[in-house]
Amino acid sequence: xxxxxxxxxxxxxxxxxxxxxxxxxxxxxxxxxxxxxxxxxxxxxxxxxxxxxxxxxxxxxxxxxxxxxxxxxxxxxxxxxxxxxxxxxxxxxxxxxxxxxxxxxxxxxxxxxxxxxxxxxxxxxxxxxxxxxxxxxxxxxxxxxxxxxxxxxxxxxxxxxxxxxxxxxx
Amino acid sequence: xxxxxxxxxxxxxxxxxxxxxxxxxxxxxxxxxxxxxxxxxxxxxxxxxxxxxxxxxxxxxxxxxxxxxxxxxxxxxxxxxxxxxxxxxxxxxxxxxxxxxxxxxxxxxxxxxxxxxxxxxxxxxxxxxxxxxxxxxxxxxxxxxxxxxxxxxxxxxxxxxxxxxxxxxxxxxxxxxxxxxxxxxxxxxx
Numbered sequence: 001x002x003x004x005x006x007x008x009x010x011x012x013x014x015x016x017x018x019x020x021x022x023x024x025x026x027x028x029x030x031x032x033x034x035x036x037x038x039x040x041x042x043x044x045x046x047x048x049x050x051x052x053x054x055x056x057x058x059x060x061x062x063x064x065x066x067x068x069x070x071x072x073x074x075x076x077x078x079x080x081x082x083x084x085x086x087x088x089x090x091x092x093x094x095x096x097x098x099x100x101x102x103x104x105x106x107x108x109x110x111x112x113x114x115x116x117x118x119x120x121x122x123x124x125x126x127x128x129x130x131x132x133x134x135x136x137x138x139x140x141x142x143x144x145x146x147x148x149x150x151x152x153x154x155x156x157x158x159x160x161x162x163x164x165x166x167x168x169x170x
Numbered sequence: 171x172x173x174x175x176x177x178x179x180x181x182x183x184x185x186x187x188x189x190x191x192x193x194x195x196x197x198x199x200x201x202x203x204x205x206x207x208x209x210x211x212x213x214x215x216x217x218x219x220x221x222x223x224x225x226x227x228x229x230x231x232x233x234x235x236x237x238x239x240x241x242x243x244x245x246x247x248x249x250x251x252x253x254x255x256x257x258x259x260x261x262x263x264x265x266x267x268x269x270x271x272x273x274x275x276x277x278x279x280x281x282x283x284x285x286x287x288x289x290x291x292x293x294x295x296x297x298x299x300x301x302x303x304x305x306x307x308x309x310x311x312x313x314x315x316x317x318x319x320x321x322x323x324x325x326x327x328x329x330x331x332x333x334x335x336x337x338x339x340x341x342x343x344x345x346x347x348x349x350x351x352x353x354x355x356x357x358x359x360x
Contacts, residue, residue: 021229022225022228022229045228045229047224047225047228047253047257048253048256049249049253050249050250050252050253051247051249053217053218053221053247054218054221054224054247054249054250054253055221056215056218056221057215057217057218057219057220057221057222057224057225057250058221058222058224058225058228059225060218060221060222060225061190061221061222061223061224061225061226061227061228061229062225062226062228062229063351064188064210064222064225064226064350064351064354065225065226065229065230065354066229066351066354066355066358067229069225083215084215084218087214087215088212088214088215088218091213091214091215091343092343092344092347093344093347094347
């Protein structure tokens with residue numbers, strides 16, 4: 001599978017350096033290594049969800065408990081989470097660090113991913129969610145740290161878009 | 171059975187727990203009995219009260235967590251039962267007030283009014299302890315038992331579709347949220 005193992009490890013290490021102790025996740029191809037790292041890591045609570053929106057509640061609970069968390073999802077999972085983001089995270093000022101695999105963008109071969117790719121950034125902008133890209137090795141850790149810092153200081157959802165350039169080797 | 175009577179019967183039990191409620195009648199009625207800093211009322215995001223309780227219970231395994239859910243909310247997030255059952259925190263108690271109705275928006279009947287069995291769904295999802303109660307006495311016994319037990323428990327409480335005259339309380343959402351967080355921080359220092 002051409003999902004980059006080394007780049008996934010870099011992302012995971014970046015999360016760990018931010019003291020992320022809970023990860024909620026719903027599998028998608030680009031996230032397989034990240035989920036496996038979390039599963040094998042005794043320091044991290046991995047919560048495998050049935051639907052991504054649950055992760056908003058799980059992360060809110062973690063925040064109340066004083067535990068830093070992150071959400072791993074595909075952009076279609078972000079679409080499925082929007083009510084929770086608006087009517088919980090925004091309404092109650094809950095910090096969310098969302099790592100979203102940016103499927104359906106340039107280079108996408110799977111026709112079923114393409115529509116979600118079109119709307120991901122417009123929706124993030126319309127929801128007022130700050131976002132940035134994880135697209136190059138030398139900035140991955142810094143951007144994760146910056147996103148986590150902003151989520152905590154602003155008490156709001158912040159998104160990192162995991163790009164094909166970083167995640168896929170073909 | 172009235173939800174308010176159920177809440178009253180277990181109000182003292184809630185004192186040493188972290189309590190997460192759904193919006194609407196459950197929040198308003200619990201608040202009417204007297205707000206406490208360990209109560210968090212999720213006044214929207216239907217379905218996510220149980221997910222919030224799960225997040226709390228996984229991060230604070232020594233802390234008793236009680237979710238006060240409802241049929242309408244749970245039906246919006248049935249997957250939460252499977253996720254809770256997957257991790258089954260030992261000190262998480264999931265109470266579902268089932269009035270077979272979306273009461274606060276005018277009393278529209280939910281699927282439990284036509285036979286959907288939330289106890290059966292919870293059991294089949296893998297929740298280790300499940301019960302349905304129909305009297306205040308059995309409600310109190312079930313909640314008290316679960317709150318002193320060591321197994322994830324879902325209690326379906328069949329209640330009448332009646333609620334308070336108003337749903338808005340004088341506690342602002344953000345005040346509640348920050349107070350709840352501070353309360354948990356104070357527990358950690360003890």
